[in-house]
Amino acid sequence: MTFDDIEDGQVKIHSREKQPQQQQKTPAELDKEIWQEAHRQACEGNRKKYIDPKTGYSVMTELLHKRRGYCCGNACRHCPYNNENVGVSPEVKRVNIARGKQQRKEIEAIEGKPVWADDDDHDFSD
Structure with missing residues (x-):
């Protein structure tokens, strides 16, 4: 500690303790x-997709996952279904995926194109 300032007869004490540093990421x-x-x-x-800046891989956004209609069980980065099919029994996974695929077919019938396709994307393959 140091006694740096005197003001109105009062001594102000300053601590030289280090300020906590921000933790490095x-x-x-x-x-x-x-x-x-x-x-x-x-x-x-x-x-519906973006390119991962580090790997260059195409990554599905949460928007596309929602339109797909189910968790595939692959522990996807942006899964809006809380990865419900990751680590479950094959029987449960099959039921969940079948339900989601039915919903996807209904969306595709209405829109006339696969849910995977971006509006400016002409490659409709899975």
């Missing part, structure tokens, strides 16, 4: 921030 945390931003921008643009 790990490389994984920095990567996550980057792909989260890419996902946010894709969703704002109503896109």
